[in-house]
Amino acid sequence: MQRYGASDFTACYNCGTCTAVCNLSEKNSEFPRKLVRYGVLGLKEEALADPAIWLCYACGSCSETCPRGADPKNYMAALRRYAVARMEPTGLTRLLFTSNPFSVVFTALLAVLFAFFMLTVKPDHVISRWIFDWMPEEIIHNLGMGLFIFLGLSMVVGGLSMLVKLFKGKPAQEKRIASLWKAFVETVAELISMKRFRDCDADETSYWRDKPAVLKPWFVHLTIMWGFIGLLLATALDFILKDPATTLWLPTRLIGTAAGLSMVYGATVSVVYRLKKVTMSYEDSRLADWLFLGALWLAGITGFWMEIAVTGDYSNDFNRIIFMIHTVVSMELVLLFAFSKFAHAIYRPIALFAHFYGKK
Numbered sequence: 341m342q343r344y345g346a347s348d349f350t351a352c353y354n355c356g357t358c359t360a361v362c363n364l365s366e367k368n369s370e371f372p373r374k375l376v377r378y379g380v381l382g383l384k385e386e387a388l389a390d391p392a393i394w395l396c397y398a399c400g401s402c403s404e405t406c407p408r409g410a411d412p413k414n415y416m417a418a419l420r421r422y423a424v425a426r427m428e429p430t431g432l433t434r435l436l437f438t439s440n441p442f443s444v445v446f447t448a449l450l451a452v453l454f455a456f457f458m459l460t461v462k463p464d465h466v467i468s469r470w471i472f473d474w475m476p477e478e479i480i481h482n483l484g485m486g487l488f489i490f491l492g493l494s495m496v497v498g499g500l501s502m503l504v505k506l507f508k509g510k511p512a513q514e515k516r517i518a519s520l521w522k523a524f525v526e527t528v529a530e531l532i533s534m535k536r537f538r539d540c541d542a543d544e545t546s547y548w549r550d551k552p553a554v555l556k557p558w559f560v561h562l563t564i565m566w567g568f569i570g571l572l573l574a575t576a577l578d579f580i581l582k583d584p585a586t587t588l589w590l591p592t593r594l595i596g597t598a599a600g601l602s603m604v605y606g607a608t609v610s611v612v613y614r615l616k617k618v619t620m621s622y623e624d625s626r627l628a629d630w631l632f633l634g635a636l637w638l639a640g641i642t643g644f645w646m647e648i649a650v651t652g653d654y655s656n657d658f659n660r661i662i663f664m665i666h667t668v669v670s671m672e673l674v675l676l677f678a679f680s681k682f683a684h685a686i687y688r689p690i691a692l693f694a695h696f697y698g699k700k
C-alpha cells in the first residue's frame with residue numbers, strides 16, 4: 341500500500357473517528373475504518389472485494405481528524421490504485437503507479453511511437469512500405485483491436501466480479517430484479533447529480549461549504565467527467581456521420597465545443613488546486629495524477645487551438661504540430677484508459693451500483 345501512495349496507516353488504533361466524520365459513512369457501515377482495518381491486518385482480498393473503496397471522494401475530512409496520522413484518505417486512494425493494478429492482467433498498471441521513472445519513459449516512448457506512425461503511415465512513404473512489407477497493415481490493425489478488446493473485457497470482468505459477490509445469500513429472483521432496477525436508477529442519478537460528493541463539500545467543517553458552487557470539488561469533477569463524455573460523443577458522431585464538421589454551428593461541433601470548454605475548465609481548476617494545495621485532499625499529488633490531468637488539459641487546449649485553426653483555414657507547419665500533439669495526447673488517454681487513474685470511470689459506477697443494490 342505504501343508503494344501505491346499510502347502513509348503509515350498501520351498507526352491506526354481503530355478508534356472510529358474517521359467513520360464518525362465521514363459524510364459518506366452510513367449507519368453501521370464502519371466506512372472507512374473497516375477498510376483501514378483490513379489493511380492493518382493484511383486482509384488484502386477482503387479489502388479489494390469491498391466496493392466501498394470506490395465510494396470515497398477523497399475529501400480529506402478523515403485524514404484531518406485522525407488522531408494517529410494514519411491518513412485514511414491517502415490509504416483509500418492507494419487501495420484504489422492497487423485495485424486497478426490487480427484487475428488489469430498485464431502488470432503495466434502496477435509499474436505505472438509505483439515507478440515514476442518508468443511512467444515518464446513509457447508515456448514519452450508511446451508518444452514518440454504514435455507521432456512516428458502519424459508521420460510515416462502513408463501508403464507511398466518509404467518507411468511505411470518497409471513496415472508493411474515486414475508486417476501487413478491488417479495484422480497491426482487486428483493486434484490493436486485485439487488488445488483493446490482484451491483490456492475492455494478484463495475491466496468488465498473485474499467489475500462484474502464485484503457484482504457477483506453481492507448475489508450471494510440474497511432473496512428471491514423477483515426481488516432482485518426490482519432491486520437491480522432501483523439500484524441502476526440511483527446510480528445514474530448519482531452520476532448526474534454527484535449528490536454524495538456534494539454532501540462532502542456541504543459539511544459544516546468543510547473548507548468548501550461557503551464557496552461558490554462552480555469552485556467546489558464536486559462541480560469541478562462533474563465538469564471533467566461530462567466534458568470527456570461529451571467529447572467522446574462528438575468524436576463518435578463525427579466518425580459515424582462521416583462529417584468533418586468544420587463549421588462551428590454543426591451539432592457535432594457544438595457538442596464538442598461545449599464539452600471541451602467543460603473539460604478544460606475542470607482540468608484547469610484541478611491543476612490550480614493541486615499546485616496551491618488548497619486543502620488536504622489536494623496535498624499529495626502523485627505523478628499519475630499530474631499525467632492524467634495534464635493530458636486532459638493539453639488535449640482540450642490543443643483541441644480548441646485546432647478548432648480556431650480549421651475554422652480560419654490557417655494551414656501551416658506550426659498548426660500541424662499542434663494537431664499532432666492533440667492527436668498523440670488523445671490517443672495516449674484512450675490507450676492508457678485501463679492502466680491509469682482513468683479506470684475509476686468504469687469501476688466507480690459499478691461500485692456505486694453494487695453499493696445501492698447491497699442496501700436493498
Ligand code: SF4
Pocket residue numbers: 351352353354355356357358359373376405406407408409410411412
Ligand atoms: S484511521 Fe485514524 S481515525 Fe480511523 S480508526 Fe484508525 S486511528 Fe481512528
Ligand code: SF4
Pocket residue numbers: 361362363364365371372395396397398399400401402403412413416540
Ligand atoms: S476522504 Fe472523505 S469521503 Fe473519503 S473516507 Fe475520508 S472522509 Fe470519507
